[in-house]
Amino acid sequence: xxxxxxxxxxxxxxxxxxxxxxxxxxxxxxxxxxxxxxxxxxxxxxxxxxxxxxxxxxxxxxxxxxxxxxxxxxxxxxxxxxxxxxxxxxxxxxxxxxxxxxxxxxxxxxxxxxxxxxxxxxxxxxxxxxxxxxxxxxxxxxxxxxxxxxxxxxxxxxxxxx
Amino acid sequence: xxxxxxxxxxxxxxxxxxxxxxxxxxxxxxxxxxxxxxxxxxxxxxxxxxxxxxxxxxxxxxxxxxxxxxxxxxxxxxxxxxxxxxxxxxxxxxxxxxxxxxxxxxxxxxxxxxxxxxxxxxxxxxxxxxxxxxxxxxxx
Numbered sequence: 001x002x003x004x005x006x007x008x009x010x011x012x013x014x015x016x017x018x019x020x021x022x023x024x025x026x027x028x029x030x031x032x033x034x035x036x037x038x039x040x041x042x043x044x045x046x047x048x049x050x051x052x053x054x055x056x057x058x059x060x061x062x063x064x065x066x067x068x069x070x071x072x073x074x075x076x077x078x079x080x081x082x083x084x085x086x087x088x089x090x091x092x093x094x095x096x097x098x099x100x101x102x103x104x105x106x107x108x109x110x111x112x113x114x115x116x117x118x119x120x121x122x123x124x125x126x127x128x129x130x131x132x133x134x135x136x137x138x139x140x141x142x143x144x145x146x147x148x149x150x151x152x153x154x155x156x157x158x159x160x161x162x
Numbered sequence: 163x164x165x166x167x168x169x170x171x172x173x174x175x176x177x178x179x180x181x182x183x184x185x186x187x188x189x190x191x192x193x194x195x196x197x198x199x200x201x202x203x204x205x206x207x208x209x210x211x212x213x214x215x216x217x218x219x220x221x222x223x224x225x226x227x228x229x230x231x232x233x234x235x236x237x238x239x240x241x242x243x244x245x246x247x248x249x250x251x252x253x254x255x256x257x258x259x260x261x262x263x264x265x266x267x268x269x270x271x272x273x274x275x276x277x278x279x280x281x282x283x284x285x286x287x288x289x290x291x292x293x294x295x296x297x298x299x300x301x302x
Contacts, residue, residue, distance in 0.1 A: 007174060010238035011286050017240070018267040018282070051239055 005051055012037040013051045016044075017059065024063040025087035030056065064088070065101045072110040079106045163212060168204055170216030171245070172237045173285040176203050179217040182283050186262040187247075189215065199223060238286045245289045252277035252293035 016033040033056055034044035048056045068086045071077055077085070083094035083106075098106050173179035180203065183189040189205040192214045196202075199222060204214035220233035236242060249255040252270045256279050260266060267288065268280035277293040 005235060007234040007238035010235055011174075014238065014240045014282075014286055015265075022268055 005047070009039070009047065010051050012039065013048055016048065016056065017052060020056070020060050020063060024060060024067060025085065027087075028056065028060050061097055062101060065098055068094070068098065068106065069102065069109060072106055073113045079110075082106065165212065167212070168214045168216050170204075170218045171283075171285075171287050172220045172233055172242065173217045173283065173287070174219070174234060174237060175285070176201055176217055176219050178284050179203075180205070182264075183215070183217065186259060186264050240282065240286045240288050242287055245287060247289050247291045248294050249291055250294055252279055252291055255279075255291060 016037045019036050020028055020033070030041050030044055033048070034041045037044060037047075039047055045055055045057075048059070052059060054062070064086045068082050071082045071085065072079070075082075080091055083091050086094075088094035088097075095105060098104075098109075102109060104112070171179075180191065180194075183205045184191060189207055192204040192206040194201070194203050201219065202216075203218070204216045206214050220230045220237070221227075222230070225233070256266065256270050259281065264281050265284075266279060266281045268278075270277050270279040276295055279291045280288065281291065282288050
């Protein structure tokens with residue numbers, strides 16, 4: 001740790017992070033985030049990075065890509081729709097950032113997930129779903145049956161959900 | 163009866179936490195005892211008399227100041243473990259809590275066959291609020 005940041009400031013920065021989590025498809029210019037946190041625009045990005053390890057813009061991209069990965073895995077939405085649903089206005093940018101963060105293209109990820117269905121055992125990505133795993137909705141249960149993968153205990157679910 | 167009796171949260175201010183958990187979430191005070199600087203404070207859900215939620219301040223005399231400072235930062239960054247509150251009606255609970263000024267991080271959403279929402283306490287501890295399933299099963 002040792003960032004030495006004031007907990008009261010951290011709490012307000014967390015609010016900006018929460019807001020991005022809740023609506024990662026929206027635009028989050030520094031001005032908007034700074035105002036959520038009650039921090040000056042000049043200090044926001046640095047304070048956020050000190051607190052959470054990544055600059056706010058990078059954090060937002062990561063959240064969008066996480067959501068996109070989930071949609072690619074769990075739905076049949078075309079890649080274009082996944083891109084637009086997760087906040088990208090350009091398919092090209094989506095593909096580039098996706099590859100940058102995950103190391104593969106959206107299509108490759110989807111293909112790989114389908115070819116190796118056991119890999120999807122760590123989704124749906126949410127401690128909520130993990131807590132209620134035995135009671136998943138029909139659609140997901142069907143997928144799960146089809147996959148016939150082993151259940152994982154809740155505490156092995158690593159991703160957090162918005 | 164055997165089982166878990168108390169699980170504690172770290173909070174940045176025990177008075178504030180008490181006002182939140184009792185005044186806004188409807189918990190009751192179970193124990194509130196001071197011993198010098200140390201305050202043992204637990205609250206209880208009215209429907210769950212066998213369990214106490216501790217609201218503890220990370221500080222002396224239990225912790226050295228550097229450790230306490232680290233913990234206070236972690237709590238404020240939302241880095242503490244997940245918490246789940248079960249309710250009968252997530253949307254009704256949301257409406258009520260929202261009116262009390264609870265900071266929601268996620269509005270109620272239908273998924274996984276139920277409804278869930280997310281909120282934080284004033285310190286930064288994150289809660290999921292999940293609607294109990296009607297079907298009584300072995301999952302609870």
